[in-house]
Amino acid sequence: MRSTPAAETFPAHTPAASQVFTTVLAHGPLTRLEAGRRAGLSPAAVTKAVRPLLEAGYLAEGADDEARPAPGRPAGLVRVNGGRALFIGVKMTGDELIAVLTDLCCRIRLARRTPLPGRSARTVLAAVAGLVHELLAHAAESGAPVLGLGIAVSGDVDRAEGVVRYSPFLDWRDVPLAELAATTSGLPVTVDNDVRALTVAEQWFGAEAGLSDFAVVTVGAGIGCGLVVHGQVVAGAHGVAGEIGHVVVDPAGPPCHCGNRGCVEAIAGDAAIVARIREVTGRHVTDTAGAVALAHQGVPGAREVYARAGEAIGRGIATVANLLGPERVIISGEGLAAYDLFAEQIRGAFTAAAFGSAARCDVQTRPLPFEEWARGAAAAAIQSFITSAPSSGKG
Amino acid sequence: MRSTPAAETFPAHTPAASQVFTTVLAHGPLTRLEAGRRAGLSPAAVTKAVRPLLEAGYLAEGADDEARPAPGRPAGLVRVNGGRALFIGVKMTGDELIAVLTDLCCRIRLARRTPLPGRSARTVLAAVAGLVHELLAHAAESGAPVLGLGIAVSGDVDRAEGVVRYSPFLDWRDVPLAELAATTSGLPVTVDNDVRALTVAEQWFGAEAGLSDFAVVTVGAGIGCGLVVHGQVVAGAHGVAGEIGHVVVDPAGPPCHCGNRGCVEAIAGDAAIVARIREVTGRHVTDTAGAVALAHQGVPGAREVYARAGEAIGRGIATVANLLGPERVIISGEGLAAYDLFAEQIRGAFTAAAFGSAARCDVQTRPLPFEEWARGAAAAAIQSFITSAPSSGKG
Structure with missing residues (x-):
C-alpha cells in the first residue's frame, strides 16, 4: 500500500505486538494470560508487547467503558481503547x-x-x-x-x-x-x-471469529469469495485469490467479461440473470427487482434461470470445499434477496459436487448490508x- | 492419527520447540539467531526450545558430519542429528x-x-x-x-x-x-x-522450501493436488483438500467414479485417457504406455485425447490459481511421461482461464519418482x- 506518511504510527513494530493487539481486538477484553495463550506467546512476551500500547493509549486496562457493564469479569483485563x-x-x-x-x-x-x-x-x-x-x-x-x-x-x-x-x-x-x-x-x-x-471484518469481529478455516461467498452484481486458511485471509501471491466467480461451471455457457465462457458469475451474477430472464421470458426487465418479481409471479422460464444460477453457485462452493475443506462457508451479498429462488439448487449442487467428507462443510447464509x-x-x-x-x- | 504408544517420544512439547526443530530441519544447519528469525521467536525462546533437543540428541551443534564439508560456515550452528x-x-x-x-x-x-x-x-x-x-x-x-x-x-x-x-x-x-x-x-x-x-516433503526438503504459497499437482492414475497456504499444508477441516481431480471442467463430460461428470480426473486420469483412446482409435490398448505409443505414432484421434486431457488439467490448475493465488505450481506424477503430448494444452488452458494477475503464477514441471x-x-x-x-x- 502506498500512502502519505501517517500523522501518527502504531507504537509497537514487532510481529508479537501486532499479534497481541489483534488478539485483544478480536477477542478482548482478555487477561494477559489468555491473550498470550491465544497468540501463542509467553507471559513475558505479552508484557513486553503490551507496555508501549498501554502507554500510547491504544490498549487500556479494566472493562470497556463503552461496552455493557460486566461485573462478573475478572480483574486485570486488557482491552482495545476504541476511542x-x-x-x-x-x-x-x-x-x-x-x-x-x-x-x-x-x-x-x-x-x-x-x-x-x-x-x-x-x-x-x-x-x-x-x-x-x-x-x-x-x-x-x-x-x-x-x-x-x-x-x-x-x-x-x-x-x-x-x-x-x-x-x-x-x-x-x-x-x-x-x-x-x-x-x-x-x-x-x-x-x-x-x-x-x-x-x-468477519474474522475479527463477526460470527467467524475463532474459526481458522472458512469462506465468505458473496452473490450479487459479482460472485466473490473471501478465504481464511490457517487463521489468515488468503491474499494471493500476485493479488488474486478467492475468484469463485471465475470458476468455469459450463464451458459451453454464456461468455464472461473475463474472456472465458460459463463462469459462475456469467451465469449467476445479477446482470447475467437479468439478461437471461429477459431473453427467456421476452419481458422488458432491467434490474434484479424486476427479475425476482417475474420469477415470483411464476412467469415461465424465469424460475429456471434462478435454478441454473443456484446450481452454478453451489458448484462453485463445492470447488472451494474440495480444494480447501473449510469448516464453514457463509453465503452473503445483495443477491440473498433472491435466496428463496435458488437456495435449494445451491445446496443440491453443493452436495452433489462435494467430494467425500468435504460435503460435511457447514454452508450458511447471512445477510450483510453494504x-x-x-x-x-x-x-x-x-x-x-x-x-x-x-x-x-x-x- | 491413532497409534500404539511410541517407544520414544519427542522431548519438547511446546509449539515453539516444534517450530524451531522444523525450521532447522528444513533450512539447517542454522545459527540460533537465524533459526529464531525464521521461526519468529526471540533468542531466549530459541535457547529454551533447543536445550532439551540437544540433550536428547535430536539436535547437534557444529556442521553436519553426514553432509559435505562446509568450511566457510560460521561457528555455533545447530543442525538436526539425522542418525x-x-x-x-x-x-x-x-x-x-x-x-x-x-x-x-x-x-x-x-x-x-x-x-x-x-x-x-x-x-x-x-x-x-x-x-x-x-x-x-x-x-x-x-x-x-x-x-x-x-x-x-x-x-x-x-x-x-x-x-x-x-x-x-x-x-x-x-x-x-x-x-x-x-x-x-x-x-x-x-x-x-x-x-x-x-x-x-517438498515444503521441508524440496525446491519449494521457503515458499509460503505453492501447489503440487500430480497427474497419472489420479489427478491430485497438495496445497501450501501461509506456509502450512492445507489438510481440510474434514480431511478433504486439494481435490483438483474433482474440479468439474465439463458437466457434459464422461462420468467420474465420484458420481459427477466431466471431473478433471474423468478426462485426464490414466484410465480415462486409455479408455477414450481405445474408443476413438478402435485399437486394443490397455495401458498408458500403449496409449502414449499410439499418440506418438500419430494414430488419428489419439493426440486429441491427450490435448483434451491437457486442457482439463490446465483448467484445474487455473481454478487453484484463481482461488488461492499461489506463487508456484509444480506439475509432477507418473503422467509426466506423456508431458510432450499435452504440455502446450496445459499451458494454453491455464493462461486462458487464469483471472487477471493469477496468470503470473509460475507453472513448472518436475518428475518425482514414487x-x-x-x-x-x-x-x-x-x-x-x-x-x-x-x-x-x-x-
Whole structure:
C-alpha cells in the first residue's frame, strides 16, 4: 500500500505486538494470560508487547467503558481503547459509495451513502473525497484522530501496491487508487478487494471469529469469495485469490467479461440473470427487482434461470470445499434477496459436487448490508495501521 | 492419527520447540539467531526450545558430519542429528507398494518396492507388514530406533483419525488403516493423503522450501493436488483438500467414479485417457504406455485425447490459481511421461482461464519418482513425531 506518511504510527513494530493487539481486538477484553495463550506467546512476551500500547493509549486496562457493564469479569483485563483512533472505510459498487466512520474496535460511529455520478477514476475519487471530508468533519468533533482510510473495490486488487489492476464493474484497469486517494484525503490509504475486506471484518469481529478455516461467498452484481486458511485471509501471491466467480461451471455457457465462457458469475451474477430472464421470458426487465418479481409471479422460464444460477453457485462452493475443506462457508451479498429462488439448487449442487467428507462443510447464509463491507474496508485500514512500520511510505 | 504408544517420544512439547526443530530441519544447519528469525521467536525462546533437543540428541551443534564439508560456515550452528532416529514411509498405488527407510532428516537410506497381489485391506496390510519387517531388520543393524511409520494413500484420508475414508484406486471405504498398521508393525502410524504427504516433503526438503504459497499437482492414475497456504499444508477441516481431480471442467463430460461428470480426473486420469483412446482409435490398448505409443505414432484421434486431457488439467490448475493465488505450481506424477503430448494444452488452458494477475503464477514441471512420495509419507511420520504429545495414543 502506498500512502502519505501517517500523522501518527502504531507504537509497537514487532510481529508479537501486532499479534497481541489483534488478539485483544478480536477477542478482548482478555487477561494477559489468555491473550498470550491465544497468540501463542509467553507471559513475558505479552508484557513486553503490551507496555508501549498501554502507554500510547491504544490498549487500556479494566472493562470497556463503552461496552455493557460486566461485573462478573475478572480483574486485570486488557482491552482495545476504541476511542483512541478513528478510521474510515469505503465500499465502492458500480453506482454507489458506502462509507463508515469507525473507532479502533471497528465499531461504526457514522454511516453515509452517496450515488456515483460516473465510473471514471476522477469522478469516483471526487465522490470519495466528498464523503471522507464529511466523515472527517464529524470525527473532528470527537477529538480523536483519523488514522487511516480503507477502500474496498471488487475485482483484482493489489493491496501491497495499492493498485486496482482490474475492476469489471468500474471498468478500471491499473488504477493506482491508494496513491490517488492518499493525495486527495491526506490519509494513509489501504485498498483491498471488497470481499477480502469483508472477510477480515468477519474474522475479527463477526460470527467467524475463532474459526481458522472458512469462506465468505458473496452473490450479487459479482460472485466473490473471501478465504481464511490457517487463521489468515488468503491474499494471493500476485493479488488474486478467492475468484469463485471465475470458476468455469459450463464451458459451453454464456461468455464472461473475463474472456472465458460459463463462469459462475456469467451465469449467476445479477446482470447475467437479468439478461437471461429477459431473453427467456421476452419481458422488458432491467434490474434484479424486476427479475425476482417475474420469477415470483411464476412467469415461465424465469424460475429456471434462478435454478441454473443456484446450481452454478453451489458448484462453485463445492470447488472451494474440495480444494480447501473449510469448516464453514457463509453465503452473503445483495443477491440473498433472491435466496428463496435458488437456495435449494445451491445446496443440491453443493452436495452433489462435494467430494467425500468435504460435503460435511457447514454452508450458511447471512445477510450483510453494504455498511458491513465498508466496515471491512475500515478493518483493512486498521490492519495496515497496526502492522505498519513507523515513518514509512509503505504500510 | 491413532497409534500404539511410541517407544520414544519427542522431548519438547511446546509449539515453539516444534517450530524451531522444523525450521532447522528444513533450512539447517542454522545459527540460533537465524533459526529464531525464521521461526519468529526471540533468542531466549530459541535457547529454551533447543536445550532439551540437544540433550536428547535430536539436535547437534557444529556442521553436519553426514553432509559435505562446509568450511566457510560460521561457528555455533545447530543442525538436526539425522542418525538419531529412523522412519519408514510407504506409498500405496493400486498395484504396488513403494517403501523407504529414512533418517530424521528424511534422507533415504533404503528403498524397496513390492507388487500388490490384491487390493483388500487384509492383503495390502500383509504386504505393508512384510516391507516394514524388511526395513526394520535393516534399521536394527544401524542401531538407531525406528520411531514412526507413515503411509500415503490416494483419496479422502482423515489423518487425524487415521482412517482412509475413500480411496478409489484401492476401492476402500472407511478403513482404520493407522490402527490396523500400528497393530501389525508395532510402530506409531501416520496415514495421510499421498499428494499431501509429497507436498510436506517438498515444503521441508524440496525446491519449494521457503515458499509460503505453492501447489503440487500430480497427474497419472489420479489427478491430485497438495496445497501450501501461509506456509502450512492445507489438510481440510474434514480431511478433504486439494481435490483438483474433482474440479468439474465439463458437466457434459464422461462420468467420474465420484458420481459427477466431466471431473478433471474423468478426462485426464490414466484410465480415462486409455479408455477414450481405445474408443476413438478402435485399437486394443490397455495401458498408458500403449496409449502414449499410439499418440506418438500419430494414430488419428489419439493426440486429441491427450490435448483434451491437457486442457482439463490446465483448467484445474487455473481454478487453484484463481482461488488461492499461489506463487508456484509444480506439475509432477507418473503422467509426466506423456508431458510432450499435452504440455502446450496445459499451458494454453491455464493462461486462458487464469483471472487477471493469477496468470503470473509460475507453472513448472518436475518428475518425482514414487520413492519421493514414499519419502513424503516418512516426512508425515516425522511431522507427527515432532508434534506428538508424550504418552498419548494420538499424535
